[in-house]
Amino acid sequence: MTIDPRIVRRRRLASRLMMGLCVGAALAALAVLASILLKLLARGLGALSWRVLVEPTPPPGSEGGLSNAIVGSLLMTGIAILLATPIGVLTGTWLAEYARKSRLAEVVRFINDTLLSAPSIIIGLYVYVMVVLPSGHFSGWAGAVALALIAIPVVVRTTEDMLVLVPDQVREAAVALGMPVWRMIVRVTWRAAAKGVLTGVLLAVARVSGETAPLLFTALNNQFSTWNMAHPMPSLPVVIFQFAMSPYKDWQELAWAGALLISASVLLLNIAARNMASRGDR
């Protein structure tokens, strides 16, 4: 049997071409990442200064910083995580320790997955109706609740995933020693899964701190510094949105400074979570 060398050549060529396209796709994605990071560094570092951290947002044409937005972001993210962590961890615990494969557990899992991938602007819409309208005004609380609703499903998912990894023999051993089940969960399985759960919380912080859409009509914005959660509250992403879309050069500069701050913290949180997760594996 003879093989037509032309066919072989054509097949090889087709393979080279398609594999070349695969490499090209990967290079293109890396180029995009590089372009984003370089642009952030180039524009952000130039705009970053001490003033950005300590002065509140200025009216167009005068100098100022982002301190009020930074404070707002930290407050709302912090409160959101404080709300989301207990609810998320307890729900994950119920799924992994008590309900397991029951019908209701399947429902909760399904709903959690739905919340996990619900468009974040819809969450904003929902909190607007549930919190902003009844209270009569935009507030930091509404923003924190919206962010918490985004963080909860992340925490639920990781908590359950981590608790499921704890072998049942460990649970049986603890109960056989006479521990009540709740104590077994708190002292044994939670401890075994602590690192993974913390990773989930870190990922939730990373996810939440870059969110803009759910804050647009819950916390709104505020030109002034405020620590009062009952007032409309500025946040870094919303200020970046407002300033970047504005025609004023100095506002755009501040937007880049803010963008660098947000991206750096989100990427660092992600890398930290990743490190922790991989150390947990060993």
Next chain:
Amino acid sequence: MDVIERPLDTAAKRVPSGLGLDAPFRWLTRGAALLVVAALGAMLAVLVIWSWPALSRFGPAFIVSGHWNPVTEVFGASAPIAGTLITSAIAMAVGAPMAVGIAIFLNELCPYRLRGPLGVAIELLAAVPSIIYGMWGLFVVAPLFANHVYPVLITWLGPLPVVGQLFQGPPFGIGMLTAGLILAVMVLPFIASVSRQVLASVPAVLREAAYGLGATKWEVARHVLIPHARRGLIGGMMLGLGRALGETMAVTFVIGNAHRISASLLQPGTTISATLANEFTEASGDIYLSSLVALGLILSGVTFLVLLGARYMLARADRKMPT
């Protein structure tokens, strides 16, 4: 007797008390879970109740009509609905094949030492906040497209029959195509990650058998890997589509926010999420607000169905973390 009873007695005292807390703890965790259920239930109720005034007043015209006028309080949402569908379609057309290509590259071609770092780099694309994509789109991509890409498309593809319709008008640099392409980058890491997992689950024996028959790398990918991982790949793509449909900030920056449907992909438009982001705080009047919530309901419905599909496909696919 005394001798035996005493140690038992003290032992009984040392047993950790708190058995009584078992039921409360159980109910505490159960309560948290029910809270999550209630949150979604209330969300659905809010969306339906609040969108009812607009939906009952405009009927099917709400979806069909493109007439969106806050002044006369007549709302037809075909422009944002079409915008959402078109930008997501562009994102999938560009992003899905690229993502599968990246997965094939990382799993099959890439030298072992580079797989880890390159995989992480691709996944970092998913960690970049969407507002950063928006800024990047507005300040980097839009000027680039306005000066170098759109003019070329208009000159070369514009005059063509049929297809030319898609590439007409002045080169603003912002519009459906720009938004779609940025969405493509944003869905890449999600699809690529799932694709890597399903491609890694293809048994090595199949791969070796195909290579043993003399198949080229592309033939193995095309006829062995992709068919075997088909369900998972489609599931991953639907997961990406779910993201693209609901993405707000990145799109709002570069879509141009024009309430109209134009045949050209190079012209400004709007999407459901961008309309919500831009107009919600300014919405005066109940029917305006209700119309915006109705848009949210439609978006949630579509996203939910797509994610349901993704779940269905992924539940039937083998997955394995790539090495």
